[in-house]
Amino acid sequence: MEDVGSPTTRRRVLSGAATGIAGSLAGCTERLWSRAESPGPEQVSLTIKAVPADDDIVAAKIASRLRENFETAGIDATFEPIAKAELYRDVLLEGDYDVFVARHDGIDEYDALRGLLHSRYATEAGWQNPFQFSDVTADDLLEAQLTTTGGDRDGVLSELFEHLTETVPYTVVAFPSRIGAVGATLSETVSGPPYRPIDYLEILSEPSDEGPWDRPLEVGVFGEALTSRLNPIVVDSNQIPALLALLYDPLVYRTDDGAIPWLAEDVEWGDGSLLEARVTLRDDQRWHDGESLDAEDVAFTHRFLRDTSLGDTESGVPAPQYRGQQSLVESVEAVDSRTAEFSFRTANRETAPRAFQIPVLPAHVWEPRSTVVGERQTEALVHDNEEPVGSGLFELEAVTDDAEVELVPFTDHVLYDAEDGPSIVEEFPQFDGITFAIAPNSGAVVDLLEEEEIDLTGTPLPADETGRVSELSGRSVLTTQTEAFYMVGYNSHHEQLGNPHFRRLLSRLLDREHAAAELFDGFAEPARSLGSLFGVHESELADEETELTTFPGSDGEVDADQARSLFEAENYRYEDGALLE
Amino acid sequence: MTLAQVVLELALVVTTMLVTATLVFVGPRRLVDAVRGYRWRLEACLLPIAALGVVLALRWSTRDVVLRLERRVIGHNITHTLFALEQRLLGETPVVLLQSIQTEALTEFFVFIYIYGYAFLLLFPIVAYFALDEMEELSTLLLAFTANYGIGLLCYILFIAYGPRNFDPLLFEPLLYDAFPQSRTLTNQVNQNTNVFPSLHTSLSMTVFFLAWLTRDRYPLWVPLSGFLAVSVAISTMYLGIHWFLDVVAGTVLALVSVYIGVNYTVDGIVSTGRRYLAKRLDRVGRPGSE
Secondary structure (H helix, E strand, O other): OOOOOOHHHHHHHHHHHHHHHHHHHHHHHHHHHHHHHOOOOOEOEEEEEEOOOOOOHHHHHHHHHHHHHHHHOOOEEEEEEOOHHHHHHHHHHHOOOOEEEEEEOOOOOOOHHHHHHOHHHOOOOOOOOOOOOOOHHHHHHHHHHHHOOHHHHHHHHHHHHHHHHHHOOEEEEEEEEEEEEEOHHHOOOOOOOOOOHHHHHHHHHOOOOOOOOOOOEEEEEEOOOOOOOOOOOOOOOOOOOOHHHHHOOEOEEEEOOEEEEOOEEEEEEEOOOOOEEEEEEOOOEEOOOOOEEOHHHHHHHHHHHHOOOOOOOOOOOOOOOOHHHHOOEEEEEEEEOOEEEEEEOOOOOOOHHHHHHOEOOOHHHHHHHHOEEEOOEEHHHHOOOOOOOOOOOEEEEEEEOOOEEEEEEOOOOOOOOOOOOOHHHOOOOOOOOEEEEEEOOHHHHHHHHHOOOOOEEOOOOOHHHHHHHHHOOOOEEEEEEOOOEEEEEEOOOOOOOOOHHHHHHHHOOOOHHHHHHHHOOOOEEEOOEHHHHOOOOOOOOOOOEOHHHOOOEEOOEEOHHHHHHHHHHOOOOEEOOEEEO | OOHHHHHHHHHHHHHHHHHHHHHHHHOHHHHHHHHHOHHHHHHHOHHHHHHHHHHHHHHHHOHHHHHHHHHHHHOOEOHHHHHHHHHHHHOOOHHHHHHHOOOHHHHHHHHHHHHHHHHHHHHHHHHHHHOOOOOHHHHHHHHHHHHHHHHHHHHHHHOEEOOHHHHOOOOOOOHHHHHOOOHHHHHHHHOOOOEOOOOHHHHHHHHHHHHHHHOOOOOOOHHHHHHHHHHHHHHHHHHOOOOOHHHHHHHHHHHHHHHHHHHHOOHHHHHHHHHHHHHHHHHHHHOOOOO
């Protein structure tokens, strides 16, 4: 029989060992428990969303630079490239982001800041307060600028900019020059890259020695999914610049040389503490489908943009586009078929005409689309509008998916061949419409220019294409300064980003001078002054410099120690180089 | 260049390569035999051809649905994960290292490989295996291609991933589109820029190479050539800034899986197994409680 040892001894040994292990583990488990129960502060982490380089190389570069600088400052930063339509969806509709980098079309008047920042719009879709920013002082100032005029309003606006440097819901990086290219046929007549509908109207109305041409103007554009949605009131889509604005006319066009009455023949302003206007439409105007356009369409457009469900939901489903302008208007009444009466919420003659730049929609097409199809969603907002019926000087002829969009002149337009129309379209049309040729990327657009397939470019070109264009004989590079800007926006609902001090610090982590020189290749003006930091280019009201643009580093790169001392001065703590929550 | 011109040029160059390679590797004699016996040969691999056709048609016809599923419903963006993982594992992403040695000649070589070399690599074995006396190899190849496309499609639905050039234009250069912007017209027709994980360029090329190795007694010289081309294609995808190293790794794994499927299964077998399984199931449903 083998000696297996006494059972009691074995048991004792085992239990002894168990106690020993348990004892030695006790300290360790306590530590584990306490860590599991109250995990100490973690590293601040932020995800930056922007379109990939294919869609906009500058945005991708800014996002990438920002990611590196955030990381140097101790933040766990991630860059998530995301297609344009999806970015708009996440940022403008869902509020599903921490930080975004995007190109904004620009602020045409100070009042545009109201749509961008007023807390009333925090729950609305579109460029209406996409930052979920809510600040009582800012709200008051934004309301006050509506009802004041002249010097009083200037005072209010200066105060607003001062206040924004404290609260920093977003900041501007730089104002890019819009870059385009033109072929030999038009190099004499075109001086800047077209981007507004009025630019195209000018090109098509400019007589040349060889014209008029019996072919359409060929415009090269690039981008993903440009033809999938032709709906003028949605934001979550990628669109050919100016295309929809060429199809849908406004009451009045705004140009650098003043206003041009368009669907409107005349605007009479009334007196009173808040403005009123009587708009008379041109006689006998038609929609592209032959229906007549009248004042009821104008009134409908405003009703519809305010609530696309037309009263079917309690709180309304506002359109994500044109809400800023539309909300200037208290009400619009169609007095007769050619007259509409506007009552404004503003006392300001500079601001009120913004409401006339909204494209007018045909009631007979859009009224049936007011059906509610989901949570805060109406048919109008999900409809692709494949066959847009507008009233513009162009109508849509054909769309070849991701290849071509053809516009032809709308000969029933009241300004087509008109005797007494605006001088800008006296010689319209010198071309038989416009064809937008869609290329996969900017390089392919320049190829089209080289092969004389297109007359000029419509999408802004990245700076590195300018070298190639200038090497081609007969083609030239076009640049113009627009109001557009690149911005970095913060989601105030994010745990850390809700703190204005944190947003102030983040805003300093980008070297704007360096960005303009290197990321934009010099084709941009950095945001330096107070006004420009919030999107108003060359504002006289807020032209002083601000501390927000002093960069803690050099040559675009953040200095870790400098950044750290900035954050520590605001009572943030670091551990192993990581910024803690 | 328009799309038609790009395609025409591609067709011309690749056809020239195919004809040359066929004369060298297959020989005129075997080729004539193969053309004479085309009927039974086609019949013998009708099923795998149909399977490949179905998967390709599915890919083509469900583009919009897949895009919406991928981006809006599943929305699993792994781009940054790929980048961060490579940096953590290797210190630096291999794409940066590869691009740091770039020269004009190297760029031209890799652009050629990425577009023409790749097309040739995929098409030549179809011709070569078609000229054999049995259609077993060709069936295996076609089924492996089908598996590649099928599994690839599934991955593309599950993951949104942009390539290096799209992720960080400061770190990575978009060499392909700088050298040959119209190539995007071509690749756009077959793929979206969010479909980079795994690299189908790599997986299909490696599939051809692995099968070349398995059939080395038939075409011994094809092994080194396909190996050189396949590795070049894999490197070119990274050098040109289109794919991450991890895409290439995943592509190689996908190639192994696809070859395994191609060698061990037949379309006929899969179909009849499926049929038997269904019949059993239906049977069970038809007679409840009969077990």
